[in-house]
Amino acid sequence: MRRLIEKGLMFGGLVLVDSPVLVERYKRALKHLTGKETALPDFHIDMSGFSPEIGDELGDEHYLNPPGFNRQFILLTTDQKKAPLLNARFSTSRGVLRQFIEANEAELFALTARDAVAGELVNSVYAADSPARLFDIRQVTVEADTTQGTVATAERLTGLIDRFKTEPDAWWDDTLIGEMIQLAGVTGDLSRNPVRLRSMTFEQDDFWTSHFGGVYILRSVPHPAAIVAGGKHALGPLPIADVLDLTDRTGIARFLSVNELAEPIVTGRGAEVAAVLRQKMDFIVAEVAGSEGHVSEATTRRDLRALARRYAGRLPQEWEGLAQLVAWAEDGARWPRITSDHPAYFYTLRAKRTPDADLVNMLLAELCPLDIRQLFICHKELFYRLYRTWSEAKQAFVAEVLAREYMVDKAGTRDALFGPEETMDEPAAPVAGPWGAPAKPSRPQRGDDIIDRVGPWDSLRRR
Structure with missing residues (x-):
């Protein structure tokens, strides 16, 4: 694969991490998420913070995605939104992570100025012991915070500030004021540097997954179907009316036609x-x-x-x-x-x-x-x-x-x-x-x- 790497066809667009400060933040986040450590002084990362060099060092290219369902991520910079996502087990993961970064760009910029942001794409299913379990996946929620828990701390501080403003005797509550000062030392000035991340949940009706040899699931279309790369009978009963495999060419053509895809x-x-x-x-x-x-x-x-x-x-x-x-x-x-x-x-x-x-x-x-x-x-x-x-x-x-x-x-x-x-014009007649x-x-x-x-x-x- 060296030839692909040299021509930028593999691992192209990754973010270089060579600053001692950023390397140390990454190590702290890696330990926080996985319990694993790296001794590399510099490396490259993809959109999710996965590093092929660290994967090679650990002998585990899925160290941020061990079960293949809930992808973990480490953000050192918002520039990661432009990077590719390597070893994707679900076709929707890159889009979800990119939308999360773009929707919280100002907040993430403030947070990553001081610490790494670590998180997880949490599916409604944590593992699939059978192909039918894939159909229980309905949504994915993005959960994230800094390794020091800055976002959670900010939420607690916000609650204390609301108490301070609304409770009549709060001015004389030394315990409340002391806790606010302590938490502000972690979060900084919330009025200037917002650290609240939007809670984002994405519907997962249509996606591809590499599990079970490769499965396409399309449920939002008028005539839903699952299309599998291997033999469809090997997967057993699936909770969807139409199950096709790649050898069923007429069935796939009809599916694409009736759904105008x-x-x-x-x-x-x-x-x-x-x-x-x-x-x-x-x-x-x-x-x-x-x-x-x-x-x-x-x-x-x-x-x-x-x-x-x-x-x-x-x-x-x-x-x-x-x-x-x-x-x-x-x-x-x-x-x-x-x-x-x-x-x-x-x-x-x-x-x-x-x-x-x-x-x-x-x-x-x-x-x-x-x-x-x-x-x-x-x-x-x-x-x-x-x-x-x-x-x-x-x-x-x-x-x-x-x-x-x-x-x-x-x-x-x-x-x-x-x-x-696609432009913003009204769609033309088919x-x-x-x-x-x-x-x-x-x-x-x-x-x-x-x-x-x-x-x-x-x-x-x-x-």
């Missing part, structure tokens, strides 16, 4: 659409050529096009289906019929701009493992797991491509793949997609707006 990447003819499809095709060629040692760090897009010609007839159906779409988009060829049972089907989709867009794109990435760029962007845990199984030559090629084509323009790449970010059969079976003519005439899910609904 996905849309086609291809929205009409044009060079931009064809470019996105060609990039996906190149990654598929790299998979085939890489298995025979014909890709390297120096392999270019032009080389991949030559390899595609060399391996013509041996490329998988995913490549063939995308090639047919490119021929339609660029040359006006016959419109290809790509249904849910076609291997290329999910390669042609992206999430709609809904609250579950990131989760849906994560699911689509797992359904399209040959598109290594989308896999890296949307499902890093799976990307890193697969990366370890590749040949060294393919690892070098993938790292170079991602560093050269994604890292230099993340926003532009994401915009091309997943569409522009646009019909291209994948089903036309209302009247006829060959599309040049200039026809096929997207308006063809719907992506007609065959599924009829089925």
Whole structure:
């Protein structure tokens, strides 16, 4: 994994902790939370305060998340909100922690000026001894305080101040006044430096978890379902009507359709659409050529096009289906019929701009493992797991491509793949997609707006 680290594709964006003061605060918080200690004089931390160097030192990469359910965190600076979250066991953890930091930024800035803030993302379930227990998770609450208990002390001081202001004889209560002075020595001036953290609870209706081999749970949609990475029967009975696994392609396509969660990447003819499809095709060629040692760090897009010609007839159906779409988009060829049972089907989709867009794109990435760029962007845990199984030559090629084509323009790449970010405008009427059969079976003519005439899910609904 060293190559990924050197190119900033792994452990990139971590916060460096090298100040003796901050190192000492971290050590105190680590001891407070876990009872463990570190002897490192400097290290890097992610959004939650997890350090890969300390994890390596302790031989435990989950030292801040031992049961995998209630992630603990250590905040030394509010700048941690920009860092990635490593070893995430739940897809919602990063969003929850970031919202907590942003909602309490002024208070956390004041608190971390004097001490580390330690806390926990408390799920409504503390452990899962069976897959069915995952469905008992309904919300997560953020609990946090400094290692010296400054927030709790401030709450107590606030209560004493209220007593002092309201009780008639408080002016003569030396015990009350003495306790207020003592507590103020810990909290400082509450009127200038507020230390009360908002109590925040987040609903957990839709999420992915790495537990039990990987499970997607979507309950807020009109037609809820669970989608599992392994065999669904191995999980036993689950308290949800529809349970699908990744081999149930038609079922997943129908689920995405009826809940209006996905849309086609291809929205009409044009060079931009064809470019996105060609990039996906190149990654598929790299998979085939890489298995025979014909890709390297120096392999270019032009080389991949030559390899595609060399391996013509041996490329998988995913490549063939995308090639047919490119021929339609660029040359006006016959419109290809790509249904849910076609291997290329999910390669042609992206999430709609809904609250579950990131989760849906994560699911689509797992359904399209040959598109290594989308896999890296949307499902890093799976990307890193697969990366370890590749040949060294393919690892070098993938790292170079991602560093050269994604890292230099993340926003532009994401915009091309997943569409522009949502604006404040009123949402437009939904646009019909291209994948089903036309209302009247006829060959599309040049200039026809096929997207308006063809719907992506007609065959599924009829089925």
